[in-house]
Amino acid sequence: MKRKRVWWQLLAVLVMLAAFLTFLFYVDNKYQAPPPYGRSGMIILNERDLERDNPIFLIDGWRLTDDREADRFTYIGEFSNLQRGNPRLSPHGQACYQLTLCYDGRDQIVSVDFPQLSFWYAVSLDGVSLGQGMGSGQITFLLTSGDHLLTVETSSKAGYYSGMYFPPALGTVETLARVSSVQSFSYALAFWLSLSLAVFTLFLWRTGGRLSRWFGLLCVCYALYMFRYFVFLFSMPVAQYWYLAQNLALYGLCFCVARLTVLASGDRYFRVWRWAEMILLTLQAVLLMLCVLIPVLPWAVWVHGRLTDIYYISTFCCAVFFAVRGIMTKSWESRYTLAGCVIFGAGLLANLLFSNRFEPIRFFWQFEWCGLLLVLLFGAMMVSRSRRILQENDVLTNHLEEQVKKRTEEVTQLLEERKAFFSDMAHDLKAPVFATRSFIEAIRKSGVGVDVELQGYLDQAEAKQWEMARRLQGLSTINALDKIEGEQTRVSLRELLLEIYDIHHGEAEVQSVYLVVKPPEEDVFLVAWQEKLYILFENLIYNALRATPCNGSITVSARAEGGRICVTVEDTGCGIPEEELPLIFRRFYVGENNRETGTGLGLYIVHSIVTELGGTIKVESAVGKGTKFLMDFPQDIET
Numbered sequence: 174m175k176r177k178r179v180w181w182q183l184l185a186v187l188v189m190l191a192a193f194l195t196f197l198f199y200v201d202n203k204y205q206a207p208p209p210y211g212r213s214g215m216i217i218l219n220e221r222d223l224e225r226d227n228p229i230f231l232i233d234g235w236r237l238t239d240d241r242e243a244d245r246f247t248y249i250g251e252f253s254n255l256q257r258g259n260p261r262l263s264p265h266g267q268a269c270y271q272l273t274l275c276y277d278g279r280d281q282i283v284s285v286d287f288p289q290l291s292f293w294y295a296v297s298l299d300g301v302s303l304g305q306g307m308g309s310g311q312i313t314f315l316l317t318s319g320d321h322l323l324t325v326e327t328s329s330k331a332g333y334y335s336g337m338y339f340p341p342a343l344g345t346v347e348t349l350a351r352v353s354s355v356q357s358f359s360y361a362l363a364f365w366l367s368l369s370l371a372v373f374t375l376f377l378w379r380t381g382g383r384l385s386r387w388f389g390l391l392c393v394c395y396a397l398y399m400f401r402y403f404v405f406l407f408s409m410p411v412a413q414y415w416y417l418a419q420n421l422a423l424y425g426l427c428f429c430v431a432r433l434t435v436l437a438s439g440d441r442y443f444r445v446w447r448w449a450e451m452i453l454l455t456l457q458a459v460l461l462m463l464c465v466l467i468p469v470l471p472w473a474v475w476v477h478g479r480l481t482d483i484y485y486i487s488t489f490c491c492a493v494f495f496a497v498r499g500i501m502t503k504s505w506e507s508r509y510t511l512a513g514c515v516i517f518g519a520g521l522l523a524n525l526l527f528s529n530r531f532e533p534i535r536f537f538w539q540f541e542w543c544g545l546l547l548v549l550l551f552g553a554m555m556v557s558r559s560r561r562i563l564q565e566n567d568v569l570t571n572h573l574e575e576q577v578k579k580r581t582e583e584v585t586q587l588l589e590e591r592k593a594f595f596s597d598m599a600h601d602l603k604a605p606v607f608a609t610r611s612f613i614e615a616i617r618k619s620g621v622g623v624d625v626e627l628q629g630y631l632d633q634a635e636a637k638q639w640e641m642a643r644r645l646q647g648l649s650t651i652n653a654l655d656k657i658e659g660e661q662t663r664v665s666l667r668e669l670l671l672e673i674y675d676i677h678h679g680e681a682e683v684q685s686v687y688l689v690v691k692p693p694e695e696d697v698f699l700v701a702w703q704e705k706l707y708i709l710f711e712n713l714i715y716n717a718l719r720a721t722p723c724n725g726s727i728t729v730s731a732r733a734e735g736g737r738i739c740v741t742v743e744d745t746g747c748g749i750p751e752e753e754l755p756l757i758f759r760r761f762y763v764g765e766n767n768r769e770t771g772t773g774l775g776l777y778i779v780h781s782i783v784t785e786l787g788g789t790i791k792v793e794s795a796v797g798k799g800t801k802f803l804m805d806f807p808q809d810i811e812t
Contacts, residue, residue, distance in 0.1 A: 190519045203230040203532045220278030228344030239268040250529045254335040260475035268336045270325040284313045284349045288339045289405040291412050292329035308408030332416045333474045355535045360402040367396040367548050384436050388551050391429035395544050397422035424457045427488040434495040434510040449491045456484045485521050509554035516546045661700045667692040673710045685723040691730035698809045701786050709782045712775040713742045720746030738808045743801040749794040
């Protein structure tokens with residue numbers, strides 16, 4: 174049902190577009206303008222003809238004389254160049270167009286506008302020169318009653334247009350100014366609109382992907398093509414050779430339409446596009462080469478015209494193929510691309526059917542209208558695509574936030590359950606573990622039936638019991654650490670170190686070890702849980718006391734440096750073997766020197782607390798020379 178609806182929508186677009194182009198043909202077409210019409214080198218005018226809203230278009234009745242033929246009557250637009258359909262003749266050269274203005278009425282100041290003369294021209298009235306130049310020309314003169322001979326001389330050396338191909342307009346100064354103003358505004362609006370859309374796509378290049386880049390290039394090509402109006406209007410120096418840029422822009426626009434339909438249909442038929450792309454780019458290169466060779470090879474104009482039609486039809490067929498494939502693959506952009514194909518095809522058909530039969534009065538050529546509709550259509554596709562992506566991002570963001578919140582709650586609950594489980598397990602296992610230890614000691618003391626074999630079993634059981642007790646003690650320590658909650662506070666390092674000295678110097682004296690504390694010269698602060706800092710220093714000092722012999726020393730010092738707090742705990746103990754240094758912060762790791770008394774959790778807890786506070790910890794040690802722990806914390810600077 175959805176596919177049928179798409180086809181009905183496309184049919185509606187086609188009908189509306191056909192009606193619009195037909196409306197343009199009859200309403201905004203110089204060739205459908207009312208009389209007077211020229212005939213046999215003469216046009217008869219009266220005062221009422223000059224008072225109309227539209228100017229008089231001097232199409233028919235011109236007497237043409239060129240390098241090959243004299244006094245041939247023609248209408249402007251019958252031939253695009255002086256070759257006149259014979260590919261063996263040169264399309265360039267000199268030509269003279271003459272038309273007698275037979276005017277009956279009062280004297281009036283009138284103007285004649287000559288659009289898009291890309292070659293040199295000279296205009297005279299009754300043998301008096303009125304103007305010359307290159308580009309678009311306009312002359313103003315006093316039209317008096319009687320017969321006046323209007324002469325236009327042209328000379329061309331490049332391009333596929335020569336002679337006078339676009340019908341001039343005759344009217345009052347006000348009438349021509351009004352018509353020219355409307356047309357200039359229309360072209361300026363189309364130019365700046367497409368250029369603005371191209372600039373807009375620059376912001377989508379990273380997020381919009383290849384679709385946005387090719388849409389931007391489509392807009393640039395259309396803007397470049399529409400700029401030709403101003404090139405001829407202001408008689409720019411490049412007017413004579415602008416046809417090269419104009420053709421390149423038109424080829425690029427058609428190629429972009431095909432490329433956009435390919436991207437919208439997905440990558441399933443990308444290999445087919447590779448072959449089509451190679452053919453289209455080859456045709457483009459041949460067409461541009463023929464444009465350059467036109468001044469040298471007369472037949473290049475005829476070949477260029479035929480190959481141009483083939484190129485347009487090829488790009489149209491390519492676009493239709495991939496647009497239909499997009500419908501089959503249910504691509505959401507397929508409606509836009511199929512509508513684009515309809516517009517593209519309508520413009521192509523209008524260009525083929527109405528060649529030399531249509532030229533706009535106030536607005537655009539029919540295929541230029543189709544180009545503008547393509548720009549607006551693909552612009553709407555990009556806006557729709559961006560909006561769809563934003564909506565999807567919002568949905569994903571909201572869904573992600575919900576999932577994160579849900580997972581956070583689950584993880585928090587799991588952690589709480591784990592803490593409770595380990596706490597309960599440690600509490601429940603203490604009694605049987607220590608009871609087992611008591612039974613082993615009782616058996617040893619009684620000595621009843623204890624032989625060598627049983628003694629070995631008792632030693633193994635005691636070792637396993639001690640391992641179990643050590644692990645239970647570690648679990649109790651971790652549970653106690655996890656129970657420390659609440660917000661972190663601002664802790665004075667000087668006061669903290671002095672309290673550490675008061676707490677531990679008695680134990681050090683009992684073991685004949687000197688405990689030295691060196692607070693920073695100027696007090697510094699860090700944000701932390703004070704209870705965890707006590708546990709951190711307690712573990713480091715207890716480890717140092719076990720490793721330090723009598724008359725040894727333990728030094729705790731601190732200093733501020735570059736916005737960081739450096740804390741050092743150094744002892745003169747037995748040291749740590751080099752191969753054990755990478756392992757000491759692992760959970761439950763016990764070194765060779767602490768097999769009997771260590772739990773393997775002290776340094777693991779120290780490392781965890783330092784990391785939790787945003788700091789780092791390193792160790793330096795050598796056997797027989799002592800150990801130094803270096804900790805680095807972020808300093809809290811009060812503002």
